[in-house]
Amino acid sequence: MNLENKISKIGRNMKSSIIREILKFASDEEAISFGGGVPDPETFPRKELAEIAKEIIEKEYHYTLQYSTTEGDPLLKHQILKLLERMYGITGLDEDNIVFTVGSQQALDLIGKIFLDDESYCVLDDPAYLGAINAFKQYLAHFIVVPLEDDGMNIDVLEKKLSELDRRGKIKRVKFIYVVSNFHNPAGVTTSLEKRKALVEIAERYDLFIIEDDPYGALRYEGETIDPIFKIGGPERVVMLNTFSKVLAPGLRIGMVVGDKEFIKRIVQAKQSADLCSPAITHRLAARYLERYDLFEHLKPTIEIYRRKRKVMLKALEENFSDIPGAKWVKSEGGLFVWLSLPEGFDTWEMFEYAKKKKIFYVPGRVFKVYDEPSPSMRLSFCLPPDEKIVEGVKRLREVVLEYGRTKKIF
Amino acid sequence: MNLENKISKIGRNMKSSIIREILKFASDEEAISFGGGVPDPETFPRKELAEIAKEIIEKEYHYTLQYSTTEGDPLLKHQILKLLERMYGITGLDEDNIVFTVGSQQALDLIGKIFLDDESYCVLDDPAYLGAINAFKQYLAHFIVVPLEDDGMNIDVLEKKLSELDRRGKIKRVKFIYVVSNFHNPAGVTTSLEKRKALVEIAERYDLFIIEDDPYGALRYEGETIDPIFKIGGPERVVMLNTFSKVLAPGLRIGMVVGDKEFIKRIVQAKQSADLCSPAITHRLAARYLERYDLFEHLKPTIEIYRRKRKVMLKALEENFSDIPGAKWVKSEGGLFVWLSLPEGFDTWEMFEYAKKKKIFYVPGRVFKVYDEPSPSMRLSFCLPPDEKIVEGVKRLREVVLEYGRTKKIF
Numbered sequence: 001m002n003l004e005n006k007i008s009k010i011g012r013n014m015k016s017s018i019i020r021e022i023l024k025f026a027s028d029e030e031a032i033s034f035g036g037g038v039p040d041p042e043t044f045p046r047k048e049l050a051e052i053a054k055e056i057i058e059k060e061y062h063y064t065l066q067y068s069t070t071e072g073d074p075l076l077k078h079q080i081l082k083l084l085e086r087m088y089g090i091t092g093l094d095e096d097n098i099v100f101t102v103g104s105q106q107a108l109d110l111i112g113k114i115f116l117d118d119e120s121y122c123v124l125d126d127p128a129y130l131g132a133i134n135a136f137k138q139y140l141a142h143f144i145v146v147p148l149e150d151d152g153m154n155i156d157v158l159e160k161k162l163s164e165l166d167r168r169g170k171i172k173r174v175k176f177i178y179v180v181s182n183f184h185n186p187a188g189v190t191t192s193l194e195k196r197k198a199l200v201e202i203a204e205r206y207d208l209f210i211i212e213d214d215p216y217g218a219l220r221y222e223g224e225t226i227d228p229i230f231k232i233g234g235p236e237r238v239v240m241l242n243t244f245s246k247v248l249a250p251g252l253r254i255g256m257v258v259g260d261k262e263f264i265k266r267i268v269q270a271k272q273s274a275d276l277c278s279p280a281i282t283h284r285l286a287a288r289y290l291e292r293y294d295l296f297e298h299l300k301p302t303i304e305i306y307r308r309k310r311k312v313m314l315k316a317l318e319e320n321f322s323d324i325p326g327a328k329w330v331k332s333e334g335g336l337f338v339w340l341s342l343p344e345g346f347d348t349w350e351m352f353e354y355a356k357k358k359k360i361f362y363v364p365g366r367v368f369k370v371y372d373e374p375s376p377s378m379r380l381s382f383c384l385p386p387d388e389k390i391v392e393g394v395k396r397l398r399e400v401v402l403e404y405g406r407t408k409k410i411f
Numbered sequence: 412m413n414l415e416n417k418i419s420k421i422g423r424n425m426k427s428s429i430i431r432e433i434l435k436f437a438s439d440e441e442a443i444s445f446g447g448g449v450p451d452p453e454t455f456p457r458k459e460l461a462e463i464a465k466e467i468i469e470k471e472y473h474y475t476l477q478y479s480t481t482e483g484d485p486l487l488k489h490q491i492l493k494l495l496e497r498m499y500g501i502t503g504l505d506e507d508n509i510v511f512t513v514g515s516q517q518a519l520d521l522i523g524k525i526f527l528d529d530e531s532y533c534v535l536d537d538p539a540y541l542g543a544i545n546a547f548k549q550y551l552a553h554f555i556v557v558p559l560e561d562d563g564m565n566i567d568v569l570e571k572k573l574s575e576l577d578r579r580g581k582i583k584r585v586k587f588i589y590v591v592s593n594f595h596n597p598a599g600v601t602t603s604l605e606k607r608k609a610l611v612e613i614a615e616r617y618d619l620f621i622i623e624d625d626p627y628g629a630l631r632y633e634g635e636t637i638d639p640i641f642k643i644g645g646p647e648r649v650v651m652l653n654t655f656s657k658v659l660a661p662g663l664r665i666g667m668v669v670g671d672k673e674f675i676k677r678i679v680q681a682k683q684s685a686d687l688c689s690p691a692i693t694h695r696l697a698a699r700y701l702e703r704y705d706l707f708e709h710l711k712p713t714i715e716i717y718r719r720k721r722k723v724m725l726k727a728l729e730e731n732f733s734d735i736p737g738a739k740w741v742k743s744e745g746g747l748f749v750w751l752s753l754p755e756g757f758d759t760w761e762m763f764e765y766a767k768k769k770k771i772f773y774v775p776g777r778v779f780k781v782y783d784e785p786s787p788s789m790r791l792s793f794c795l796p797p798d799e800k801i802v803e804g805v806k807r808l809r810e811v812v813l814e815y816g817r818t819k820k821i822f
Contacts (some may be wrong), residue, residue, distance in 0.1 A: 054465035065660035249476035
């Protein structure tokens with residue numbers, strides 16, 4: 001059978017994760033990988049989750065082993081409402097403001113499906129989160145790409161591009177602005193309060209909504225928490241995506257959308273056709289865990305580990321890259337990534353062949369470009385390798401950069 | 412914010428599950444519901460699953476609590492390969508022929524996404540499985556609707572419609588034929604071996620593929636197992652969907668696609684953007700259960716329960732509906748449903764108001780129509796109510812039918 005000639009318009013627009021392809025080399029014992037953004041399994045509360053799992057399957061089997069509702073576990077929603085209040089002072093919501101998804105990825109996919117088509121536009125930053133690019137691209141949408149600065153999206157460029165579309169009578173086709181507000185993946189930057197307010201103001205002016213994706217917000221190592229865009233703009237204008245993947249365990253695959261009730265209804269409707277409902281076991285497991293344990297207390301040692309590893313990586317970069325002209329990196333206040341940029345002329349995608357030989361792995365910046373373009377930057381994740389490997393890895397990276405730079409006659 | 416004017420072309424085509432709406436009345440204590448197709452929670456092996464859950468979270472936390480691969484657990488694939496051989500004598504496959512989805516519903520959604528668009532056609536039967544109608548409709552596809560007979564799809568009508576499209580030069584736009592081969596939901600019928608062969612022959616002639624959805628195959632109460640279409644046509648021509656929802660526990664949300672490796676790769680690619688990966692806990696839970704226990708032994712008492720309930724329902728129908736002229740029902744050899752058809756003039760959707768008053772619930776046939784049309788049929792599920800409620804429920808149903816029939820002057 002010829003599959004190729006049966007593929008739909010959307011199907012033709014899907015692409016495989018390049019990160020997957022890249023990181024399959026990293027399983028070598030001598031390799032050091034700054035590639036994946038996966039948390040350290042030792043930070044998972046396995047004993048507690050194991051006990052609870054046994055209990056909820058044995059005693060709550062009517063719920064945990066049966067089909068559940070598309071919206072997800074009401075007990076877990078109750079816990080989320082408490083967490084949102086405690087973490088960000090967000091109040092005034094109830095369970096109809098929340099729907100759970102299979103990871104945040106499903107939320108991105110469903111939002112793309114509901115709002116984007118070949119006549120739609122949406123705003124993404126440059127660089128942008130790969131999962132969002134992939135989810136939105138499928139639906140044939142057009143992108144308004146706005147450069148990311150150290151304090152968030154370049155607001156002037158955003159305004160210019162939107163007013164241009166307004167002049168051309170196309171502003172109604174622009175559906176939303178997608179923002180990773182805290183410790184951006186991949187760029188590590190946090191959107192300033194000023195820019196958060198500016199984004200809300202722009203969204204109101206042009207009647208757009210904002211998707212605030214906040215998987216890393218609880219992983220802050222220094223500085224003060226900034227009000228979420230969701231809190232500034234309210235559920236009428238902003239939907240917030242969150243996940244337990246970085247603070248409890250990715251294996252649960254629990255993402256969530258918090259937003260206006262009408263918006264949530266739409267997501268529920270889309271999720272019905274997408275997978276009917278999530279596994280109730282995972283929801284109840286998280287709900288009972290949050291009832292019995294303090295997530296923020298649990299996170300303290302995790303945060304200590306990541307804070308230390310981040311420091312080790314930043315110090316190693318200082319020692320190995322300060323003398324490389326034009327190299328710079330973002331000192332993120334939280335999250336899992338450092339974004340390292342090399343001078344013009346570098347193509348970290350092409351350089352990856354050099355890195356493979358030295359068994360050091362990173363994610364080339366090209367992967368985070370909305371349109372496939374060369375990039376002089378790369379994402380370095382410090383969450384998995386032990387301290388000494390981080391130091392050794394940055395040294396190897398220096399060698400790779402010097403070799404590539406000399407070969408390409410950049411230095 | 413005005414949401415309505417932001418919805419995409421696909422978003423405008425989504426609809427909420429009518430079954431959900433209908434069955435919310437059924438929670439009344441005195442109500443008897445033949446509505447949902449959900450298995451009896453007492454048939455779930457909760458003790459065994461509880462023990463395994465504790466163990467795999469405690470000891471295999473590197474796998475179970477972490478991100479996993481999009482394809483799913485290789486240990487579970489190994490078990491599936493053994494089950495397919497044991498149940499249907501299917502051999503010659505390896506793990507690249509399988510991908511797990513969040514329930515079969517995700518498989519239907521991803522197949523729709525990959526293959527259907529506003530220029531595509533696919534073949535559905537009448538009545539058809541609601542989850543498939545919803546999944547495929549979203550993607551704006553056109554439908555070739557073929558009446559279902561007691562031994563499967565009407566092959567003559569199918570051939571006529573396909574050759575008509577062929578004459579009009581549109582045959583290349585027809586992507587697949589969707590079939591629930593065993594104990595059809597809602598109609599209860601099983602496609603005969605002869606028709607299975609005919610379907611493969613037609614699929615080959617017109618270069619289509621067949622989606623064989625087989626959630627109920629293991630729930631056979633009488634008669635002999637028939638070779639799956641997948642076995643007759645091979646993975647080059649047929650993909651098989653299956654699920655643990657009806658034989659282990661729906662709460663695991665484990666569906667699967669078994670097919671040609673290139674086909675599976677496409678599903679994996681689509682699943683990456685849809686939700687990255689399923690929760691590893693649920694896969695490993697099923698894998699370890701299948702390693703340690705015999706699924707078919709576990710199913711024996713379940714099958715006994717359903718066989719008895721089905722008999723009770725068929726007997727009650729015999730006693731209460733034999734004298735109603737034109738009433739007929741399908742004596743399915745397995746599965747969870749009896750399809751009851753009333754004489755012309757009946758509209759079971761409209762009659763539902765009468766049923767509500769007598770507190771007896773069923774799913775009106777209209778729900779299973781590809782295009783929203785009245786239907787004189789209804790789906791009766793015998794899996795949840797105890798025997799005496801089944802008898803009482805059928806009696807109430809008779810009263811409803813007599814009252815509606817008299818009011819509408821059908822009798």
